[in-house]
Amino acid sequence: MPHNDEPWRLGPVATTGFQTTLSTPSDGLKPLDALALEGRDIYRREGCQQCHTRVVRDLPGDYARYGAAQTSSDLAFDRPSLWGNARHGPDLSRLPSQHDEAWQRVHLYSPRTKVPDSSMPGYPWLFEQALTGQTIAARMRKLQALGAPYRDDEILAAPSKVRGVAEATALLAYLRHSSQNHTSSDTALAASGQTEESRKQTGDTP
Amino acid sequence: MSTAPDASLSHHKVIRQLALMAMLWGGLSLCLAVWLCAVRLWPTLDLQLAWLSYGRLAPLQTHALLYGLGGSALIASIFHVAQHTAQHPLCSPQLVRFALLGWQGVIVLGSLALMAGFSSGHLMAEYPWPVDVLMTLVWLAVSWIFFTTLEQRSIRRLPVACWFIIGCLVMVLLKHVLASLTHPISLVLAIPLYTGSLDALLQRWQAGPLPGGMFALGFIGMLYHALPRQTQRPLYSHRLAIVSFWSLVLLLTWGGAPLLFASPLPQWSQTLGMAMGIVLLAPGLALSINGLLTLNGDWQSMRRDPLRCFMAAALVFYGLAVLEQTLLSIAPLNALTFSAAGSLSPANALGAMAMISVAMLYFLLPYPRLPHRFSTRLIALHASLAIVGTLLCVGASWATTLQQAEMWHALAADGSPQYALDEILATARTPMLVTLAGLSCWVMGMLLMAANVAQALANSSTVRELSRGGHPA
Numbered sequence: 001m002p003h004n005d006e007p008w009r010l011g012p013v014a015t016t017g018f019q020t021t022l023s024t025p026s027d028g029l030k031p032l033d034a035l036a037l038e039g040r041d042i043y044r045r046e047g048c049q050q051c052h053t054r055v056v057r058d059l060p061g062d063y064a065r066y067g068a069a070q071t072s073s074d075l076a077f078d079r080p081s082l083w084g085n086a087r088h089g090p091d092l093s094r095l096p097s098q099h100d101e102a103w104q105r106v107h108l109y110s111p112r113t114k115v116p117d118s119s120m121p122g123y124p125w126l127f128e129q130a131l132t133g134q135t136i137a138a139r140m141r142k143l144q145a146l147g148a149p150y151r152d153d154e155i156l157a158a159p160s161k162v163r164g165v166a167e168a169t170a171l172l173a174y175l176r177h178s179s180q181n182h183t184s185s186d187t188a189l190a191a192s193g194q195t196e197e198s199r200k201q202t203g204d205t206p
Numbered sequence: 207m208s209t210a211p212d213a214s215l216s217h218h219k220v221i222r223q224l225a226l227m228a229m230l231w232g233g234l235s236l237c238l239a240v241w242l243c244a245v246r247l248w249p250t251l252d253l254q255l256a257w258l259s260y261g262r263l264a265p266l267q268t269h270a271l272l273y274g275l276g277g278s279a280l281i282a283s284i285f286h287v288a289q290h291t292a293q294h295p296l297c298s299p300q301l302v303r304f305a306l307l308g309w310q311g312v313i314v315l316g317s318l319a320l321m322a323g324f325s326s327g328h329l330m331a332e333y334p335w336p337v338d339v340l341m342t343l344v345w346l347a348v349s350w351i352f353f354t355t356l357e358q359r360s361i362r363r364l365p366v367a368c369w370f371i372i373g374c375l376v377m378v379l380l381k382h383v384l385a386s387l388t389h390p391i392s393l394v395l396a397i398p399l400y401t402g403s404l405d406a407l408l409q410r411w412q413a414g415p416l417p418g419g420m421f422a423l424g425f426i427g428m429l430y431h432a433l434p435r436q437t438q439r440p441l442y443s444h445r446l447a448i449v450s451f452w453s454l455v456l457l458l459t460w461g462g463a464p465l466l467f468a469s470p471l472p473q474w475s476q477t478l479g480m481a482m483g484i485v486l487l488a489p490g491l492a493l494s495i496n497g498l499l500t501l502n503g504d505w506q507s508m509r510r511d512p513l514r515c516f517m518a519a520a521l522v523f524y525g526l527a528v529l530e531q532t533l534l535s536i537a538p539l540n541a542l543t544f545s546a547a548g549s550l551s552p553a554n555a556l557g558a559m560a561m562i563s564v565a566m567l568y569f570l571l572p573y574p575r576l577p578h579r580f581s582t583r584l585i586a587l588h589a590s591l592a593i594v595g596t597l598l599c600v601g602a603s604w605a606t607t608l609q610q611a612e613m614w615h616a617l618a619a620d621g622s623p624q625y626a627l628d629e630i631l632a633t634a635r636t637p638m639l640v641t642l643a644g645l646s647c648w649v650m651g652m653l654l655m656a657a658n659v660a661q662a663l664a665n666s667s668t669v670r671e672l673s674r675g676g677h678p679a
Contacts, residue, residue: 041395045323047261055406057468059541061614064623072403072470080327080398081406083469088246088634090627112249117628121245121252121260135391142389142397 026073031148032177034158035165037139038131039174042167044082046123052092053084066091077148089120095175104172126168133159217289217296218573220306224282225567227310229659231274232560233652238267240649243642247635257321265332266320271555272330273341274313276421279563281309282570283428284352284371290431291368294358301347308344312337324394330413331386335396338386345382349375366447370427373455381420385412403471410465423454425524425562426493432569433500433517437507442499450489450496457486464531467540476537483535490528497521512586516565519593523557526600530554542611552599552641556648561592564655571659584658591651598644602637609633 032040043049056062058069070093075081084091090098099107106113109127111120136158144150162170245251245260252260289296296302316333319325325332333341352375356368385408388396398405412420434441441447464483467476498521501507501514508515530553534540568585610633616624 044325044327046256046259047265047325049327050261050264055469059468059615060617061611061623062468064617064621065627069468070470072472075402075470078402079400079405081402081409082327083406085329088631115628117632119246119249119631121249122254123259124254125256135395138391139395139397142391146389146397146401 024073025076026071029074029076030178031077031143031150032174034133034136034140034154034161035170036174036177037143038133038136038162038165038167039170039172039177040082042126042171043174044080046126048092049082049084051084051086051088051120052090053087054092055083056091056093062091066094067097077143079143079146089118092175101172101176104175105168108168108171123168126171127166129167131162131165131167131170133161133163136162217285217299217302220296220302221282221285221289221570221573224278224285224306224309225570226659228275228278228282228563229567229652229655231270231278231313232564233649233656235267235270235274236645236649236652238263238270240642240645242267243638243645247638247642256323262321262323262325265325266317268330268555269316269320269332270313271560272421273309273316275563276425276559277313278309279566279570280374280421280424280428281305281348283431283566284348284375284424286570286573287367287371287427287431288352288355291365292355292357292359294355296351297354297358298351301351305344305347305351308340308347312341312344315340319394322394326386326388326396326398328386328398328412329409331382331409334394335386335388335390336393338382342379342383345375345379349379365431366441366444366451367427367431369448369451370423370430373451374421374424374427377423377455377458378420381412385409403469406469407466407471407475413465421559422458423451425559428566429497429517429520429562432566433497436511436513436517436569437501437504439500439502442496442502446492446496450492453489454486454493457482457489464534464540467537480535480537484532486535487528487532490532491525494521494525494528498525510582512582512589513565513568515586516561516568516589516592519589520558520561520565523553523561523596527551527554527558541615543607552596552603552644556592556599556644557596560648561596564588564592564652567655572662580658580662584654588651588654588658591647591654595644595647595651598647599641602640602644605640606634606637 031037055075056066056069063069095104103114107115108123110122110124111118112122137155140148140150140155140158144155242260242264256262285296285302312333316337319334319337320332324334326334326338331338352371356364387399389399390396400408430441430447464479466479469476498518501518508518530551534543568580572579610630613625613630613633614623618624
């Protein structure tokens with residue numbers, strides 16, 4: 001926070017301070033790569049946030065299932081933030097620890113083959129449509145200008161990297177991306193002896 | 207009256223058109239709500255079409271309810287109050303037409319954009335940025351029309367309803383513009399200016415804690431204009447209304463914090479939000495009680511005039527929604543919500559927002575006097591259906607919240623969760639059937655309203671034809 005020696009500038013300084021406190025990325029936090037960024041766009045487009053949260057609350061029921069709550073710094077590159085409106089299904093932070101990718105692909109195509117009581121709609125069109133990669137470079141360029149540490153060669157390679165990939169693959173790349181699952185909690189969980197196995201038993205497996 | 211009767215009549219027409227559109231959006235949105243509830247109960251009903259999937263239709267439904275029903279009714283009331291207070295037809299007829307068409311354009315374009323998947327991802331403000339720009343322009347036009355028309359008034363003192371509307375005009379512009387600032391990438395795509403937690407905070411700030419989110423002040427303004435006229439009594443306490451107006455304006459800027467408890471936001475901002483959320487109880491309840499006291503315990507009159515009953519119910523549900531939000535501002539109670547839910551609660555969306563809007567539509571549509579009034583019995587039936595429907599939905603939502611919270615936070619001795627997620631979600635089934643019944647009551651009510659209005663309009667056009675010497679159609 002800048003040094004404040006002019007009292008009349010308190011307002012702007014307070015605002016910048018607020019934004020800085022809230023959005024300083026934590027150490028080792030990487031922005032989403034091109035494919036995951038496209039996946040995030042699909043997540044927003046299909047309105048996944050209408051039924052799923054992507055934020056673990058600092059409450060017993062939450063951290064017992066999904067690990068420790070995130071901090072603002074873990075979510076520093078989220079534009080827009082997609083914390084979610086309600087939970088009609090599980091929280092989708094830290095997905096890799098819940099199920100493997102093959103399970104998720106089948107579940108995304110036809111949820112009730114994996115979870116008989118699920119009320120989630122199927123998303124077959126995500127497997128038929130492929131990414132065009134038209135706007136990805138422009139988006140990454142803008143995010144870079146806004147502070148996300150993308151390298152120029154990453155941005156240049158982005159369109160060819162995502163072109164032709166099925167949308168479902170991109171969506172899963174986003175949900176399984178390491179930055180989304182990054183927190184100090186992973187170590188904390190390991191320390192408390194709560195392994196992936198025990199969470200699978202009590203978590204969301206049918 | 208010095209004003210040309212034609213001009214004044216044409217603006218009544220605009221108000222009536224807005225009111226009819228509000229009715230249409232309300233009906234469509236409630237039908238959609240029934241469908242969405244059914245799809246959640248019986249997922250095999252889902253059509254497997256991208257355009258009609260749950261995730262795209264759910265925001266479309268809430269937006270059609272908030273902006274279509276609530277927004278159109280609000281703009282119609284703003285025009286009516288301006289015209290009525292100034293005793294002068296609305297200024298700038300071009301802008302009036304723009305406001306009418308522009309606002310409908312916002313909802314149509316926005317809904318199509320949501321179906322095509324161009325959502326901005328912003329809670330309760332999911333329309334993409336060009337629609338946001340159009341919405342801002344329409345809102346500026348409405349403000350301009352309101353202020354210039356109000357300038358024409360002969361009595362300098364402003365009625366209290368005007369204060370609320372001015373507050374609403376300013377607050378909506380402020381909240382809408384500040385919360386939706388983005389960097390456009392393409393015509394449908396934009397990257398918001400704010401990031402992470404700050405973006406989440408601003409999204410909830412715009413969604414707001416009080417009924418109708420950013421439209422909160424406007425809805426109270428509507429009622430405080432219509433209630434004294436309908437009951438033919440002055441507002442119970444003008445001073446209380448002014449005091450609660452100012453406290454609401456000053457405190458409402460902190461709205462939305464209860465949606466952010468136990469979130470990644472810094473602790474101090476959550477504590478501040480909690481304090482402000484609790485403080486909001488005072489003006490909120492004062493506004494509700496002030497309206498109820500205006501009815502002055504004259505419960506007998508409600509039998510004769512079901513519109514009063516409608517308004518009283520809206521005020522009670524407004525109070526309930528305020529109470530609900532205050533309770534949610536208390537951290538341990540907030541922890542009971544299974545998630546940091548950002549969706550509107552039924553007490554808020556149906557009880558306060560939709561009911562105030564519908565009451566206003568019944569109030570506005572007969573202007574200028576329709577020769578054939580609405581059928582009182584049908585209004586009474588609509589009121590009872592709306593009240594029963596809302597109570598069912600509120601009860602179902604509270605039951606779900608309490609039951610799921612208990613199961614969600616129950617931990618076994620070794621610290622692992624006691625219930626699996628699907629067990630918890632399964633408890634929502636019965637309440638969801640109740641919600642379905644409640645929403646169906648609302649849809650039936652809206653159908654009755656449509657029939658009632660169509661009948662009255664048909665009768666009045668017949669009378670007009672006859673008085674011109676023509677033949678009735």
